[in-house]
Amino acid sequence: MNYDSYIKNIVNLVNSKRTKATGYLISGGSMHDRRSLTWDLLENIAVNDAVEVAHVDLHTIHTDDLRIDAIKRKITDLKKSGKSENRFLILESFESISDEQRMDAVLKLIGCQNSGINLVVSASEPIVHLVGLSEFMIRLLPSEKVLTDVYRLNNQKVLFSLPTVQN
Amino acid sequence: MKDKGSSILKSKRILVDIFQLDDKYRLGNSINVFCKALNTLHTLTIVNVTLCRTHWIVYLK
Numbered sequence: 001m002n003y004d005s006y007i008k009n010i011v012n013l014v015n016s017k018r019t020k021a022t023g024y025l026i027s028g029g030s031m032h033d034r035r036s037l038t039w040d041l042l043e044n045i046a047v048n049d050a051v052e053v054a055h056v057d058l059h060t061i062h063t064d065d066l067r068i069d070a071i072k073r074k075i076t077d078l079k080k081s082g083k084s085e086n087r088f089l090i091l092e093s094f095e096s097i098s099d100e101q102r103m104d105a106v107l108k109l110i111g112c113q114n115s116g117i118n119l120v121v122s123a124s125e126p127i128v129h130l131v132g133l134s135e136f137m138i139r140l141l142p143s144e145k146v147l148t149d150v151y152r153l154n155n156q157k158v159l160f161s162l163p164t165v166q167n
Numbered sequence: 168m169k170d171k172g173s174s175i176l177k178s179k180r181i182l183v184d185i186f187q188l189d190d191k192y193r194l195g196n197s198i199n200v201f202c203k204a205l206n207t208l209h210t211l212t213i214v215n216v217t218l219c220r221t222h223w224i225v226y227l228k
Contacts, residue, residue, distance in 0.1 A: 103186065110218065128192045132216035132223050153215045156228075 006162045010138065010150060011044045013159070014118070015051070015086065021113045023133040026122035029140025029148070031059075031093070034122045037140065037148065038092055041120065051086045054078050059093035064101040071105060075112045087117045094123040094130060102129065109133055172202045176209060181225040188223045192216065198227060 001009075014024065026034055046053045054074040061067045071091065078087045089112055097105050106129040109119055113133060121130055126137065136159075137151045149161030175181060183192065192213060200209045211227035218224075 126194050128188055128190065128194075128216055128223075131194055132188065132218050154217075156214055 001160065001162055003162065006148070006160065007040050007044055009160050010041060013136070013150065014041070014045055014088075014120070015048070017085075021116045021118045022135040023113065023119040023121065023130070024136050024138060025126060025130050025134040026120070026138045027124065027126045027130075027140070028142060031124070033140050034124075035092065037138070038090065038120070038122050042090055045088060048086075051088070052078060052081045053088045053090060055090040055092075057092040058096045061096075064098055067097055068101065068105055068108065071108050075108065075115075075117065078112075078117050079115060085116070088120055089117050090120045092122050094121050094127065095125065102127070106130075106133075170203045172200045172209075173204050175200050175227070176202055176211075179211070179227045181227065183223045183225055185218075185221050185223065188216070192223075192225050 026038060042053065042055055045051060054077055056070050056074055058067050058070075061070055071089075074089060078089060081087065094105070109121075110133065113119060119133060121134070123130055131137070131153065135153060137153055138148065139151055140148045142149055142151070145164055147162045147164045150159045151157070152159055181198075194213055194216075196213050197210050198213065200211060201207075202209060213225055214228045215226040216223055217226070
């Protein structure tokens, strides 16, 4: 499997019909790797007209209050949009929110998922709260031979992966 | 009194209040559960966390 078909597989997974909103957690690897993967996903998810996407890069915002404010604003925007299905809130660098304020942000995300908005969150490590909100984990560099894989948390299985060495 | 340890061992899950979840429950961490009835200590690994209304459910293996 090459990188493009790997991304395509994730996008198919993300866009498949679900009864309940779910979450995807991107974790591990370097910040640059996470960012480029998130951007590739963002570009490929947003091609469809029926899909509504809101994106926040928390790393570029300087205080926690502003970060939570930005999340709140994006959720309101998504709620306002008429499309009832396939709405995504994409957050980058969730680890930049400090421990004290983390729960506030998590509560916002819980509310967001309850109103049917899917979450795609990237963080340097799998923060427990994010794991709790996610069904799938997109791991970067989970082992030496694997560049990235998609891991299903409820049955601890890898759905598909991309090896480091390409044949 | 019901033995808490054996009920955790039976269900392989722990209920955690929504505000009580912290870093000690991160994936891959091990948790020691003491079973009074068998007088044994079991080490279980955290494999998943989900949210159910006002509680997080921590799944062990």
